[in-house]
Amino acid sequence: MARLPATRDVFAAIADPTRRSLLDRLRAGEQPVKQLAAPFEMSAPAISQHLSVLCEVGLVTQRRVGRQRFYRLNPEPLQQVADWVADYEHFWSDKLASLGDYLEEES
Amino acid sequence: MARLPATRDVFAAIADPTRRSLLDRLRAGEQPVKQLAAPFEMSAPAISQHLSVLCEVGLVTQRRVGRQRFYRLNPEPLQQVADWVADYEHFWSDKLASLGDYLEEES
DNA sequence: AGTATAGTTAAGCAAATACTTAATTATCAA
DNA sequence: TTGATAATTAAGTATTTGCTTAACTATACT
CATH class of the missing domain: 1.10.10.10 (Winged helix-like DNA-binding domain superfamily/Winged helix DNA-binding domain)
Known part of the structure; x- marks a missing residue:
């Protein structure tokens, strides 16, 4: 198959x-x-x-x-892609945020 | 080939x-x-x-x-996709904007 | 030790993909 | 009308892809 x-x-x-x-x-x-x-x-x-x-x-x-x-x-059809990816955006911004915290603590 | x-x-x-x-x-x-x-x-x-x-x-x-x-x-690698699609976003928002104008004129 | 469980690797296959060259369609120009 | 240009459609091919079953590795259970 x-x-x-x-x-x-x-x-x-x-x-x-x-x-x-x-x-x-x-x-x-x-x-x-x-x-x-x-x-x-x-x-x-x-x-x-x-x-x-x-x-x-x-x-x-x-x-x-x-x-x-x-x-x-x-x-317009790219909106579909944008919508799908948008659901992941907070994941990496959270990661960046915690990296930011880390860098801040280090300094 | x-x-x-x-x-x-x-x-x-x-x-x-x-x-x-x-x-x-x-x-x-x-x-x-x-x-x-x-x-x-x-x-x-x-x-x-x-x-x-x-x-x-x-x-x-x-x-x-x-x-x-x-x-x-x-x-993170999805950022690549997000970045690429972002370059197109103003195209469809412009289109939506002009649709908005059109609807406003009609009403 | 023997067996079940979680998962991967190996090998093979049909369909899809990204090309190619050749032929075709349609318009323009002399 | 003959020929060049713009682009597509047709036909063929090598590679890739998404699956399959069978075989394997590694851990856990008894």
């Missing part, structure tokens, strides 16, 4: 470093694929496939202009 | 739903594997392998007590 179908969710989408870079670049604003893909040493189809994953989970939207395809960032 | 070695980082570690659940459960405190694994319908080795991934990226630590292995949450 093997694992379950592994529905592609936001967490899976941002697990890939290339896809995170693409999102990072899109923060500069809507861009056509050519421009977006410029810094990557990867074939155009590879980029196209990554963009379609991002599209599927709603992290980007598409707009056609002539023969170009403009991609735009849609960060 | 194929892809590059794909070093396992925090983003990859939290991409798997089972591993996220394990972390969620560990928020209740340090636990032996048996207790931690109880709700999962998965073999013990599968859980063990997930825990070792979490260990590799530093999200959990281990402590041996008799024949038990206690795992403890170490949330």
Whole structure:
């Protein structure tokens, strides 16, 4: 037997470093694929496939202009990630706080 | 040809739903594997392998007590994720703000 | 000593992933 | 209409992943 179908969710989408870079670049604003893909040493189809994953989970939207395809960032789905991580934030801030106490006692 | 070695980082570690659940459960405190694994319908080795991934990226630590292995949450590496997502937060809050403006104008 | 318990390591497998090159679609330009 | 450009879809491949069962290690119980 093997694992379950592994529905592609936001967490899976941002697990890939290339896809995170693409999102990072899109923060500069809507861009056509050519421009977006410029810094990557990867074939155009590879980029196209990554963009379609991002599209599927709603992290980007598409707009056609002539023969170009403009991609735009849609960060809302990242809220899911932010929400999940937020539940852990007090754990490390508590740790930092106790480290602070420790340093204070030492000084 | 194929892809590059794909070093396992925090983003990859939290991409798997089972591993996220394990972390969620560990928020209740340090636990032996048996207790931690109880709700999962998965073999013990599968859980063990997930825990070792979490260990590799530093999200959990281990402590041996008799024949038990206690795992403890170490949330610090999640800061990386929090930091990355934080850069996107103003994007969606801007969007919400403009939605707010829109709703205000409508009323 | 013998056996049960907690957990990992080993080996193997099917599906998913991240690429590749080749072919295709669609638009623009001469 | 011919050709170049922008991008995708198709098909194929190597690697990784998430599981499984079987075997192993180590501690505890009787």
